[in-house]
Amino acid sequence: MRIGLLSISRDELHKQKLISDALGCEVVTAAGENDLISRLDDIDFVWAHGIEVSLPGFDNVLVSDGDLPVATSPEGKAWARRLRSALLTSGLEATYVVCIASSTGGVGIVKRILSELTVQEDTAIVVVQHQDLKAQAVMIEQFARGSQWNVRSSDDAIGIVGGSCTVITGEMSVNFGAQGKIVKSDRRWSGRFSPSIDHVAGSLAQRWGEDTLVVYLSGLEGEGPSSARIAERAGASVMVQSIDSTSTPGMAQSVLSVNKELCEVNPIFMAGEINRWLLNRRKSCLF
Numbered sequence: 001m002r003i004g005l006l007s008i009s010r011d012e013l014h015k016q017k018l019i020s021d022a023l024g025c026e027v028v029t030a031a032g033e034n035d036l037i038s039r040l041d042d043i044d045f046v047w048a049h050g051i052e053v054s055l056p057g058f059d060n061v062l063v064s065d066g067d068l069p070v071a072t073s074p075e076g077k078a079w080a081r082r083l084r085s086a087l088l089t090s091g092l093e094a095t096y097v098v099c100i101a102s103s104t105g106g107v108g109i110v111k112r113i114l115s116e117l118t119v120q121e122d123t124a125i126v127v128v129q130h131q132d133l134k135a136q137a138v139m140i141e142q143f144a145r146g147s148q149w150n151v152r153s154s155d156d157a158i159g160i161v162g163g164s165c166t167v168i169t170g171e172m173s174v175n176f177g178a179q180g181k182i183v184k185s186d187r188r189w190s191g192r193f194s195p196s197i198d199h200v201a202g203s204l205a206q207r208w209g210e211d212t213l214v215v216y217l218s219g220l221e222g223e224g225p226s227s228a229r230i231a232e233r234a235g236a237s238v239m240v241q242s243i244d245s246t247s248t249p250g251m252a253q254s255v256l257s258v259n260k261e262l263c264e265v266n267p268i269f270m271a272g273e274i275n276r277w278l279l280n281r282r283k284s285c286l287f
Contacts, residue, residue, distance in 0.1 A: 001150070001161050004043040005030040008050030016049055018071035019080050024152030024164075044161075047083065062086040084158045093180035094124035094162040096281055097208045098274055101197040101227075103130040103219025105247030107139060109267045110217070114147035114165060116271035123278060124180075125149060125165040128200040130193050130219065136169045143167065157182055160204075168195045176207045193223055197251075201227035210235035213277050215270065217241045221250030228258045237277060242266045 003025040007013035013030050020027050029039050045060045069075035131139055144151035149165035157166045160180035175183040189196040205212045214231050216224050231238050240252045242264040265273050
């Protein structure tokens with residue numbers, strides 16, 4: 001989510017930026033009103049604090065006042081929830097969702113896809129990667145450093161919004177609600193693996209239907225077939241990493257056992273195939 005900030009003082013502006021950063025927002029500008037107006041085409045949402053702003057034709061604006069707290073304080077977290085709520089009602093839910101699912105041997109391929117895939121404002125990437133909890137933060141940092149996508153963890157994200165890459169993390173499961181909202185659960189992931197590929201990929205396919213693409217990469221046998229069946233019933237598309245290019249073929253083989261006609265793609269061409277799918281989806285939506 002690209003956000004523009006206005007404030008009554010530099011100190012308050014700095015606090016706004018810290019709260020916005022904590023939500024994984026990309027702060028496009030934090031300056032005067034004239035600078036903000038000149039960059040509206042690059043901004044999804046405006047947060048004006050302690051100052052009046054007139055932006056004819058631009059509706060996604062949060063106006064607030066008072067002294068802002070430090071972002072890490074309980075009061076700061078309450079402010080973050082308020083901003084999160086405003087963002088979720090701004091109507092910026094992604095139109096298309098690409099779910100990239102991988103396990104053993106898949107991290108390097110995910111990095112490659114993200115680095116080669118052009119950021120598209122109507123598209124959200126959701127990565128569900130089996131990884132040790134201690135290594136997840138490092139993995140997310142690597143994904144962010146190597147791509148232009150706004151990469152954040154599901155712990156920090158507000159929803160599945162365009163231009164973002166959400167990496168599903170944590171011990172507790174998540175679901176996807178109205179307007180793409182990420183709904184945190186107090187239940188652990190079901191099944192043997194965490195996070196659950198079948199839970200995430202299946203839930204996304206049910207939520208976005210034919211505007212979902214699920215990409216299964218290198219990984220262990222045991223996940224994939226269930227969500228592939230759900231995706232097929234929901235009208236979603238499925239791609240599978242070519243067996244001969246996987247370091248661990250179990251998941252790809254399991255998914256192909258559900259439908260042998262599924263498209264097998266070498267990772268070298270994966271980003272191009274995803275872009276081609278998005279182009280074809282947009283064309284089909286014109287009719």
